[in-house]
Amino acid sequence: MTGFDMHWLALREPVDRRSRDPVLQDLVTQFLDEAAAPAIVDIGCGTGSTYRALQPQLCKTATWTLFDHDDRLLTEARRRHPQAGITFVRGDLNDISSLPLNGATLVTASALFDLCSPAFTDRFVDELRQKGMGLYAALNYDGDMHWSLGHPLDRSVRDAFNAHQLGDKGFGPSAGPQAWRHLGRRLEEHGYDVMVAASPWRMGEGDAELQHLFLDGIFEALAGGPLLSMDDLREWYAFRLGAVSAPESSCVVGHRDVVALL
Numbered sequence: 001m002t003g004f005d006m007h008w009l010a011l012r013e014p015v016d017r018r019s020r021d022p023v024l025q026d027l028v029t030q031f032l033d034e035a036a037a038p039a040i041v042d043i044g045c046g047t048g049s050t051y052r053a054l055q056p057q058l059c060k061t062a063t064w065t066l067f068d069h070d071d072r073l074l075t076e077a078r079r080r081h082p083q084a085g086i087t088f089v090r091g092d093l094n095d096i097s098s099l100p101l102n103g104a105t106l107v108t109a110s111a112l113f114d115l116c117s118p119a120f121t122d123r124f125v126d127e128l129r130q131k132g133m134g135l136y137a138a139l140n141y142d143g144d145m146h147w148s149l150g151h152p153l154d155r156s157v158r159d160a161f162n163a164h165q166l167g168d169k170g171f172g173p174s175a176g177p178q179a180w181r182h183l184g185r186r187l188e189e190h191g192y193d194v195m196v197a198a199s200p201w202r203m204g205e206g207d208a209e210l211q212h213l214f215l216d217g218i219f220e221a222l223a224g225g226p227l228l229s230m231d232d233l234r235e236w237y238a239f240r241l242g243a244v245s246a247p248e249s250s251c252v253v254g255h256r257d258v259v260a261l262l
Helices: 006-019 022-034 049-057 071-080 118-131 154-164 176-189 205-222 230-243
Strands: 039-043 063-068 086-090 106-110 134-147 193-198 201-203 251-261
Touching: 006 049, 006 071, 006 134, 006 201, 006 205, 022 049, 022 106, 022 134, 022 193, 022 251, 039 049, 049 063, 049 106, 063 071, 071 086, 118 176, 134 154, 134 176, 154 205, 154 230, 176 193, 176 251, 201 205, 205 230, 205 251
Parallel strands: 039 063, 039 106, 063 086, 106 134
Antiparallel strands: 134 251, 193 251, 201 251
């Protein structure tokens, strides 16, 4: 699995935080506050954004394990959070049996499962149920993408990008925009009470730099691909870059939050 750019993660964090469904987040904090000794394992932690989103909401002291494969991101997480009660673990998420899950109350993950294959998700849910712990999986991309200022190629670009998201991101061929559905079904089959809520990104003029990087990522993903000509892609990309600074221009990117409790 390849790493993520730290600047991208920093820019998206405020949008992620305001996009999380507040009802499901409150449900998670209540669940943790009712636990005798809440212990949380955040997989694919990056620089600790899920910790920063969730920890301030908790009334009870919790212990955290932040897990990632990228040592650069873990180093930044350690720098930002040197306080007691946090353990940092570097490892391969594909090796599910080696994840530090023993004794955990809840596993958290943000913007992860849309990168994962259905086979990985199945194995992960098996492990989760065997250990009897809950899951808070936020911000899974759901395939929706639209702009307030339309362009004739918007749908074609969205469809091509969604097809690209099905490629291997380090866990086998990804479930992509259908990941949240697959995850929810598997959890329900294992006896979990599953709750799902929309958590769309809404990017406006104040998120101009993030929008530029988002558009760069789409262009790079689709350049040279089979579904759009380079002329069409360049035309769409130039229009979208120009529209970022237009008054009242906005972009919505769909995500789903999933909470599963026993």
